[in-house]
Amino acid sequence: MSTPEDRKAPGRDAESYEGRRAKALAMGGPEKVTRRKAAGVLNVRERVDALVDAGTFIETGLFGVSGTRPEDRDKSAADGKVAGFGKVDGRECAVVANDFTVMGASSGATNGRKIGHVKRVATSRGLPMIFLGESSGARMPDHMGSRGMGALLGNDPTQYARMRETPWASATLGLSYGSSSWYAVLSDFSVIRKGAVLAVSSAQLASLAIKEDVNPEVMGGWKVHAEVTGFADAVAETDEEAIAAIKTFLSYLPSHNKEAPPVHEVAPGSGEAMAGIAKLLPEKRTQVYDVRNIIRAIADKDRFFELKARFGKVAVTGLARLDGRTVGFVANNPLSKGGALDTDACEKITSFLVLCDSFNIPIVLLVDTPGFVIGTEAERKRAPGKIMNFMQALQLCTVPKLSVILRKSYGQAYLNMGGGRNSDEVAAWPTAEVSFMDPTFAVKIVHGLEPGQPGFDEAFERMNKDSEPWDMAGIYAVQSVIRPQDTRDYLIRMLDVHRQRMSNGVGQHLMQAWPTSF
Amino acid sequence: MANIEARTDVTGAVWKIVTEVGQRVEAGDTIMIIESMKMEIPVVSEENGTVERFLVEEKTPVTEGQVVAILKA
Numbered sequence: 001m002s003t004p005e006d007r008k009a010p011g012r013d014a015e016s017y018e019g020r021r022a023k024a025l026a027m028g029g030p031e032k033v034t035r036r037k038a039a040g041v042l043n044v045r046e047r048v049d050a051l052v053d054a055g056t057f058i059e060t061g062l063f064g065v066s067g068t069r070p071e072d073r074d075k076s077a078a079d080g081k082v083a084g085f086g087k088v089d090g091r092e093c094a095v096v097a098n099d100f101t102v103m104g105a106s107s108g109a110t111n112g113r114k115i116g117h118v119k120r121v122a123t124s125r126g127l128p129m130i131f132l133g134e135s136s137g138a139r140m141p142d143h144m145g146s147r148g149m150g151a152l153l154g155n156d157p158t159q160y161a162r163m164r165e166t167p168w169a170s171a172t173l174g175l176s177y178g179s180s181s182w183y184a185v186l187s188d189f190s191v192i193r194k195g196a197v198l199a200v201s202s203a204q205l206a207s208l209a210i211k212e213d214v215n216p217e218v219m220g221g222w223k224v225h226a227e228v229t230g231f232a233d234a235v236a237e238t239d240e241e242a243i244a245a246i247k248t249f250l251s252y253l254p255s256h257n258k259e260a261p262p263v264h265e266v267a268p269g270s271g272e273a274m275a276g277i278a279k280l281l282p283e284k285r286t287q288v289y290d291v292r293n294i295i296r297a298i299a300d301k302d303r304f305f306e307l308k309a310r311f312g313k314v315a316v317t318g319l320a321r322l323d324g325r326t327v328g329f330v331a332n333n334p335l336s337k338g339g340a341l342d343t344d345a346c347e348k349i350t351s352f353l354v355l356c357d358s359f360n361i362p363i364v365l366l367v368d369t370p371g372f373v374i375g376t377e378a379e380r381k382r383a384p385g386k387i388m389n390f391m392q393a394l395q396l397c398t399v400p401k402l403s404v405i406l407r408k409s410y411g412q413a414y415l416n417m418g419g420g421r422n423s424d425e426v427a428a429w430p431t432a433e434v435s436f437m438d439p440t441f442a443v444k445i446v447h448g449l450e451p452g453q454p455g456f457d458e459a460f461e462r463m464n465k466d467s468e469p470w471d472m473a474g475i476y477a478v479q480s481v482i483r484p485q486d487t488r489d490y491l492i493r494m495l496d497v498h499r500q501r502m503s504n505g506v507g508q509h510l511m512q513a514w515p516t517s518f
Numbered sequence: 519m520a521n522i523e524a525r526t527d528v529t530g531a532v533w534k535i536v537t538e539v540g541q542r543v544e545a546g547d548t549i550m551i552i553e554s555m556k557m558e559i560p561v562v563s564e565e566n567g568t569v570e571r572f573l574v575e576e577k578t579p580v581t582e583g584q585v586v587a588i589l590k591a
């Protein structure tokens with residue numbers, strides 16, 4: 001008969017540990033994992049491996065299981081969400097990755113604690129937070145009934161309070177409902193993989209609620225979020241591509257808001273395209289062109305990372321490097337609607353300004369816009385509110401702002417794009433034309449003349465001449481008139497002049513609590 | 519052969535039609551130019567195809583999203 005001294009303490013044998021660990025690492029079991037592989041989709045642990053530097057992932061909560069229903073404990077490996085810390089390109093990051101093979105990665109009591117812990121560590125220790133989302137939403141039946149709701153929801157008053165202490169990046173890599181959608185739209189960067197769906201709830205539930213067939217992709221697929229809602233900053237063909245996009249995004253960002261963004265080596269060949277930059281601008285003032293070619297010429301070679309490329313296309317927003325330092329470009333793109341700013345573009349620019357200012361990224365504005373889109377449709381889309389959100393965001397930015405007027409800058413858009421004291425420095429190309437409105441309209445309003453009527457051409461010429469940048473430079477309302485080919489050098493020098501030395505490159509973050517989507 | 523609808527992404531008036539019926543266009547080619555906000559804004563083919571017919575003429579007012587030409591893939 002054994003005595004209490006002979007008995008092993010519970011769980012003290014290696015077999016118990018290894019067995020439990022293997023079970024947790026097996027995710028939802030070989031059948032489900034094999035099915036995913038056959039479909040060409042990475043499983044959660046492969047996704048984490050693709051994200052973090054080899055050998056750096058330290059997991060938290062591996063042995064977590066369903067905390068609500070004892071009968072689910074054996075089938076809830078890691079409780080469906082892999083959490084931990086790993087280095088991404090050498091920098092420590094916090095990670096939550098959903099495992100759809102485990103109860104659809106649904107939200108439960110234990111994984112809620114895991115997410116809460118990782119988020120708190122990321123926020124208090126200054127780590128970027130990364131979400132790899134694919135989740136069926138709230139776990140059923142755990143959340144059912146008043147006890148389920150009371151026990152599982154609403155116990156963390158900071159769960160959705162985004163203060164942008166550290167950058168958040170998310171990838172939507174499959175069906176994503178409930179909390180994984182919330183974290184995607186709360187993020188500073190959100191990439192969606194083709195075939196994935198980001199929505200409030202499943203198409204099945206939506207069909208039940210509104211009594212019509214709902215197609216998941218039509219409801220919340222990549223096209224919807226890249227082109228209509230603007231929730232997707234980027235679109236990827238594969239899981240790997242989506243994860244690579246997160247890494248690229250983070251490479252431009254600091255780890256937290258109390259430091260300046262990292263400085264990288266200048267890519268070879270940077271600046272070589274500047275000699276031909278003037279040719280990228282059409283000679284005729286009414287012709288359109290793609291401003292992204294101008295940004296690519298100015299930025300370090302191949303260091304321009306466009307955000308929301310398919311949404312609000314009249315404006316271009318993107319992170320880039322200039323002489324190895326991160327900047328955010330905001331540019332009008334005449335290629336789309338002549339560069340006239342619409343409400344989507346206002347929202348896109350506003351959210352980008354908030355991102356840049358929150359993470360100490362200087363802003364470069366490239367201006368060529370005939371103004372804001374006006375008319376009935378624009379007003380119904382709440383244009384005045386959107387224009388003022390954009391304007392307020394610009395004025396609240398405390399990072400350096402440099403504005404370069406390439407061609408047109410008219411009316412209120414002149415102010416929104418950094419004109420006057422709305423930038424730290426305003427430079428104009430000799431091709432700049434600045435006025436309250438296009439001379440053609442002004443001749444009609446001031447002189448009552450239409451094109452073709454006697455006196456129109458003379459009046460037009462006079463007003464057109466008045467729009468040239470020299471008078472503005474004469475009263476120091478633009479600080480410099482620069483040759484197009486000197487733009488890169490000018491920006492690099494001026495960014496150096498305006499570097500925030502007294503705060504080590506850190507701004508005041510006056511919009512850190514602004515929404516992450518509008 | 520599928521129909522491809524070419525749409526204007528801007529409200530304005532047709533300024534110039536720069537292609538002809540039967541003409542082959544590649545993705546990215548300009549089909550016609552809309553004048554809006556005193557700018558010349560191209561309607562660009564999103565796919566390769568042949569111009570089947572125009573639904574507008576020069577000077578026709580158009581609204582954002584309106585189909586202005588039909589192409590055959």
